Amino acid sequence: MYFKERAHVKLHDAQLQYNLRKIKGKFVEKRKVALTELDDFEATREAARAIRQRALDDLDVWLSIFEENARARGATVLFAQTPAEINALVLEIARRHEVRKIIKSKSMVSEESALDHAIEAAGLTVVETDLGEYILQINNYEPPSHIIGPALHKSREEVAELFHKRHGKPKKEGIDELCLEARSELRTHYLTADMGISGGNFFVAETGSVVLVTNEGNATLTTTLPKVHVAISGIEKIVPTLEDVATLMRLLPRSATGQSISNYVDILTGVKGPGEFHGAEHMYFIVVDSGRTALLASDVKEALRCIRCGACMNHCPVYQNVGGHSYGWVYPGPIGAILTPMYVGLENALDLPHASTLCNQCGVVCPVKIPLPDLQRKLREKEFERHLRPWYERFGLKAWGWLAGHPAVYGIVTKVGIRALRLLADRNGMIRKLPLGGGWTDERDMPSPAGRTFRELYAERHRNRATPSMETSR
Numbered sequence: 001m002y003f004k005e006r007a008h009v010k011l012h013d014a015q016l017q018y019n020l021r022k023i024k025g026k027f028v029e030k031r032k033v034a035l036t037e038l039d040d041f042e043a044t045r046e047a048a049r050a051i052r053q054r055a056l057d058d059l060d061v062w063l064s065i066f067e068e069n070a071r072a073r074g075a076t077v078l079f080a081q082t083p084a085e086i087n088a089l090v091l092e093i094a095r096r097h098e099v100r101k102i103i104k105s106k107s108m109v110s111e112e113s114a115l116d117h118a119i120e121a122a123g124l125t126v127v128e129t130d131l132g133e134y135i136l137q138i139n140n141y142e143p144p145s146h147i148i149g150p151a152l153h154k155s156r157e158e159v160a161e162l163f164h165k166r167h168g169k170p171k172k173e174g175i176d177e178l179c180l181e182a183r184s185e186l187r188t189h190y191l192t193a194d195m196g197i198s199g200g201n202f203f204v205a206e207t208g209s210v211v212l213v214t215n216e217g218n219a220t221l222t223t224t225l226p227k228v229h230v231a232i233s234g235i236e237k238i239v240p241t242l243e244d245v246a247t248l249m250r251l252l253p254r255s256a257t258g259q260s261i262s263n264y265v266d267i268l269t270g271v272k273g274p275g276e277f278h279g280a281e282h283m284y285f286i287v288v289d290s291g292r293t294a295l296l297a298s299d300v301k302e303a304l305r306c307i308r309c310g311a312c313m314n315h316c317p318v319y320q321n322v323g324g325h326s327y328g329w330v331y332p333g334p335i336g337a338i339l340t341p342m343y344v345g346l347e348n349a350l351d352l353p354h355a356s357t358l359c360n361q362c363g364v365v366c367p368v369k370i371p372l373p374d375l376q377r378k379l380r381e382k383e384f385e386r387h388l389r390p391w392y393e394r395f396g397l398k399a400w401g402w403l404a405g406h407p408a409v410y411g412i413v414t415k416v417g418i419r420a421l422r423l424l425a426d427r428n429g430m431i432r433k434l435p436l437g438g439g440w441t442d443e444r445d446m447p448s449p450a451g452r453t454f455r456e457l458y459a460e461r462h463r464n465r466a467t468p469s470m471e472t473s474r
């Protein structure tokens, strides 16, 4: 509910602004280079869109095929309707297998249900093993700010200080040293945990497998060392075949971090068989609805094609300036501005569909062609229809609609309007304070408009074209 307020605070947070400036463009350039490796990016992107859409169009069918194949390989498939059900299922599994310690690799869906808090409240130990998530966990469960780099908003110095405080070891300087320190802390937990929880980048229907895409190897250890593995992901993460996964994998790491392939890609199918060395003895899938069916039935359903690459936030000028925490829930950036209102209720996230300039950078880079600005516009329309916007905004939009439908009056009003605006400009041609539009000028100045309206300029150009100059006619 408080995107505007939070964004305002973040814009004045000097440390955060410094950190955001340092990571700006970090993945953008790498992505650009990585995409040149593909023969035809647009064709691959269209294929990826079609794969995701095909899965969503017959989601119930693919889910039952997945369930059947996963069960045939000895896994148990459970369905959670709500965030509370996710937590209840995990605790029930833990109880059944007498689990005391749980290790986790990154799972955004478990953030939706605040699973770590539920585990701790039940008296069990939980340790995040993704480096970013680990940093946030030991910093009193600070929320993640990016879907692929949860702690991207933190500087190296802040992490060094935190490790020094929490681990009680001499303060490290370099990133390698910090990584080694985290690694040595985590090793013991891998070896003593009874249960590993992972997310799932994809659930593959034809094989009943979960695919995990990581860079740190923590997911491999989390899912294969403990005796129990629980993979949690949304119903929309189903893909029909391994061939489909191969196509999506051509785009996912390239769009996310600009890598041709991520360091680790685990495809886990079923429980450890007789004579097999690796793998969990008990494997559970928790397939989560939690608002997804309703989203599938809505006119913004294309958002479910998302493969969580993070490219939309890496390219979003709003995200780059206000950071992920401003969005107030699990998913930040342009995709969060659609998912959050749909999962927590539009009336609980009124600002988010407006957290965008509609510049369409996100829509252009999305590897599965989600028309993000169009979807944000649809949510804005819904807010308007449901009278969720303030009266003056609705009145203003209605007045604008009427004006746009009466071209003659529109012409007069805009003519007068831009001339009045020019009177507000200072000597440098900048408007420092806009009456009734303070939001535009609170953080920056607005350039004074041109002397004539677009329609006047257009008409003049048209006239000049229609009347050949004396020189030409001679």
Ligand code: SF4
Binding pocket: 255, 305, 306, 307, 308, 309, 310, 311, 312, 313, 335, 362, 365, 366, 367, 368, 369, 370
């Ligand atoms: S909406 Fe598209 S660009 Fe954004 S995270 Fe999802 S797949 Fe990536």
